[in-house]
Amino acid sequence: MLGTYGLPVAVETDPEWQSELLDLDAYLARIGFTGPRTPTADTLHRVQRGHMAAIAFENLDIALGRPVSLDLDRVQEKLVQAGRGGYCYENNLLLAAALDRLGFPVTRLLARIRQGETRRRFRTHTVLLVGADERVWLVDAGYGYSNLMEALPLEDGATSTVGDWTWRLASEGPDWVVSIPQPQGWFDMFGFRQEPQFRIDFEAAHYISSTRPGSPFVGHLVVQKQAEKERRLLRDRALEFQYPDGRVERSELSPAETVSALDELFGIRTTGEDKDLLLRYLAGK
Numbered sequence: 001m002l003g004t005y006g007l008p009v010a011v012e013t014d015p016e017w018q019s020e021l022l023d024l025d026a027y028l029a030r031i032g033f034t035g036p037r038t039p040t041a042d043t044l045h046r047v048q049r050g051h052m053a054a055i056a057f058e059n060l061d062i063a064l065g066r067p068v069s070l071d072l073d074r075v076q077e078k079l080v081q082a083g084r085g086g087y088c089y090e091n092n093l094l095l096a097a098a099l100d101r102l103g104f105p106v107t108r109l110l111a112r113i114r115q116g117e118t119r120r121r122f123r124t125h126t127v128l129l130v131g132a133d134e135r136v137w138l139v140d141a142g143y144g145y146s147n148l149m150e151a152l153p154l155e156d157g158a159t160s161t162v163g164d165w166t167w168r169l170a171s172e173g174p175d176w177v178v179s180i181p182q183p184q185g186w187f188d189m190f191g192f193r194q195e196p197q198f199r200i201d202f203e204a205a206h207y208i209s210s211t212r213p214g215s216p217f218v219g220h221l222v223v224q225k226q227a228e229k230e231r232r233l234l235r236d237r238a239l240e241f242q243y244p245d246g247r248v249e250r251s252e253l254s255p256a257e258t259v260s261a262l263d264e265l266f267g268i269r270t271t272g273e274d275k276d277l278l279l280r281y282l283a284g285k
Helices: 024-031 041-056 070-080 088-101 201-210 255-264 274-281
Strands: 105-114 123-132 136-137 158-162 166-174 174-183 186-190 222-228 231-235 238-242 248-252
Touching: 024 070, 041 088, 041 123, 041 136, 070 088, 070 105, 088 105, 088 123, 088 136, 105 201, 123 186, 123 201, 166 186, 186 201, 231 255, 255 274
Parallel strands: none
Antiparallel strands: 105 123, 105 186, 123 136, 158 166, 166 174, 174 186, 222 231, 231 238, 238 248
């Protein structure tokens, strides 16, 4: 059944998403948002841009073998109060709760990573569909490679350009595919269908992503920060600065330099215990 703005369900107010637990003032302060709290496309873009600028993609806890909770209290304690980042489930569930509280209709979906391949994979990525200004928008604040910086209209061929980066959304039958331009053509990042997921679906996909051997997040530290002029990527001790013209600057960091980079390059606050555990973890990489 189609709901508000043509979303596949009406506004999600089910208590299982725990949006009422969000400290909205603290979240908006964390992302530096001071604009009107009205559910418009302009507000949507500004909130996503603020989230992307303030909260990094990172899987520090998974790399260190710590459990990651999707309970909203724990997510906001980590990403809002402790100054950490998170991976897609944490980032997008936090953002979805904020958009709920701001009055946007939101649908939470699971997507399949492609990364330039056509083979079918598990649904292990999260995205949001959001209604604003009589349109439906794709929103994603948690992709660990080339993350959208602004919402994309859910329309075949829609593009978004922020700074010198561009993203495209294309329809492939029942699938929607997000791509970025590369010299050889469009590079498909992930695809999704307009099939709403429940919290139990997110918990199952999160369990696979955070514990299954072979997952890109198990046994590896993965950190990413996207800005208008550059993309910063860290995989264990390998640091990359990527630029829209295709240039890539690579360097290998020492364990101590890697720990420092989390704060200095990615804005991730770590505790003394975090630093000690990371130094031991990175010494074997």
